[in-house]
Amino acid sequence: MPATHLDKRTTSRTTWTHASIPTLAVILSLAAPAFRAGADEIKPLRLCADPTNLPFSSDNASMPGFYLELGQALGKALGRPVAYNWYKSYFGKRTVRVTLLGKQCDAMIGLPLSEDFMGPAVIFSKPLITEAYVLVSAKDGKVSSIDDLKGKRVAVQFLSTPQNLLAQLDEIEKVTVLSPEEGMKVLDQGKADVAFIWGPVAGWLNKTEYGDRYAIQSTEGLGLSWISAVGFAKTSIELRDQVDAALPSLETTIAGLIAKYGFPTDRPVKFNAAPTATKHAFLPASQALPIVLAQLTTVAAATPEAVSAGREVFNGTCAHCHGPDAVQSERRIDLRLLNRRYGDDMRETYWKTVHEGRPSKGMPAWNEVFTDEQLDNVYAYLLTLQTPSN
Numbered sequence: 155m156p157a158t159h160l161d162k163r164t165t166s167r168t169t170w171t172h173a174s175i176p177t178l179a180v181i182l183s184l185a186a187p188a189f190r191a192g193a194d195e196i197k198p199l200r201l202c203a204d205p206t207n208l209p210f211s212s213d214n215a216s217m218p219g220f221y222l223e224l225g226q227a228l229g230k231a232l233g234r235p236v237a238y239n240w241y242k243s244y245f246g247k248r249t250v251r252v253t254l255l256g257k258q259c260d261a262m263i264g265l266p267l268s269e270d271f272m273g274p275a276v277i278f279s280k281p282l283i284t285e286a287y288v289l290v291s292a293k294d295g296k297v298s299s300i301d302d303l304k305g306k307r308v309a310v311q312f313l314s315t316p317q318n319l320l321a322q323l324d325e326i327e328k329v330t331v332l333s334p335e336e337g338m339k340v341l342d343q344g345k346a347d348v349a350f351i352w353g354p355v356a357g358w359l360n361k362t363e364y365g366d367r368y369a370i371q372s373t374e375g376l377g378l379s380w381i382s383a384v385g386f387a388k389t390s391i392e393l394r395d396q397v398d399a400a401l402p403s404l405e406t407t408i409a410g411l412i413a414k415y416g417f418p419t420d421r422p423v424k425f426n427a428a429p430t431a432t433k434h435a436f437l438p439a440s441q442a443l444p445i446v447l448a449q450l451t452t453v454a455a456a457t458p459e460a461v462s463a464g465r466e467v468f469n470g471t472c473a474h475c476h477g478p479d480a481v482q483s484e485r486r487i488d489l490r491l492l493n494r495r496y497g498d499d500m501r502e503t504y505w506k507t508v509h510e511g512r513p514s515k516g517m518p519a520w521n522e523v524f525t526d527e528q529l530d531n532v533y534a535y536l537l538t539l540q541t542p543s544n
């Protein structure tokens with residue numbers, strides 16, 4: 155799988171080039187006195203983290219960032235003190251290889267939940283939150299679709315999905331920036347009308363530096379949003395299971411942290427395809443990795459090809475009742491809610507429903523009409539559209 159997509163997108167905050175800075179390997183134990191007595195037995199939960207990546211992580215104890223505060227809460231839930239291995243540049247495969255897979259830490263919070271990330275070498279917890287690109291604009295000129303962007307100057311980050319997405323739309327003037335900070339700055343200086351940048355950072359900056367002056371509209375679609383989780387080396391199944399067991403008790407904590415760090419929580423608009431061009435124009439293979447797919451483990455071949463084949467089947471057949479691109483205002487048949495509705499059982503429910511139908515309720519059976527592969531493709535496509543549960 156090409157690495158480019160994720161690497162590019164994650165440069166929204168720390169840049170890939172930072173990965174060449176050697177690990178600082180500072181282990182800071184936050185062991186509370188209570189842990190000292192049994193220090194021989196209780197090993198700290200070691201988290202790899204970037205010391206300068208707010209709103210996600212920071213070595214500033216008074217403002218540690220979303221991921222680190224969540225890590226502290228996790229440590230508490232597991233009865234283990236938390237230690238940090240600071241490593242500049244949080245994301246990127248090289249970082250993960252050196253730190254997590256190099257056994258310098260036990261877990262990394264906030265990795266993209268996708269098999270495409272590192273293949274089977276990395277395993278994941280259940281989903282934490284959905285993160286996405288957002289459209290930031292003045293409150294009285296809020297934009298919520300690609301059409302709204304026409305005639306506007308839009309700040310996009312170099313080599314990001316939004317840059318790619320808007321590249322072919324001549325009616326939109328692009329202002330290229332190198333970071334979300336710069337995107338907010340050109341917006342604030344009146345050099346752009348809209349900033350199409352990484353949401354958590356935009357929300358955080360809007361809250362802390364811009365007095366919540368700007369309206370934020372979240373987006374979703376291939377390469378625009380992804381689900382983050384805790385990542386572990388594949389040998390850490392036991393720890394992963396412990397974390398999964400602890401996560402449900404941390405829902406309130408997570409909601410509190412989302413508010414504290416200003417992460418956007420609005421309902422996203424879907425940006426899979428612009429009105430004026432075919433979807434493929436915006437999604438060259440390297441950009442179309444289905445990063446967004448939750449529960450990827452159950453889909454053998456969730457490739458961009460599978461997603462796009464599934465979309466074709468869907469819009470050709472299922473869309474008559476479930477809406478084109480699954481946009482459907484009647485909740486009962488809104489298939490973007492499958493994940494929210496069924497969670498871990500989503501796959502099974504889908505499979506049973508499409509195979510057997512629910513004839514008494516108006517849902518036909520499709521097993522005679524489509525092959526399992528086609529139904530799998532539709533599933534892969536639907537996964538890219540799921541409404542986040544936060």
Ligand code: HEC
Pocket residue numbers: 468471472473474475476486487488489492495503504507508512515516517518520532
């Ligand atoms: C003729 C209309 C119609 C078509 C065409 C149709 N469905 Fe449905 N589908 C329904 C209805 C109505 C329901 C809700 C049944 C119920 O209330 O339990 C449903 C429910 C579902 C559900 C379960 C939703 C849930 O939340 O429980 C899935 C999954 C589903 N459809 C998938 C598909 C797929 C995939 C296709 C295309 C291959 C498709 N449907 C085509 C009418 C349709």
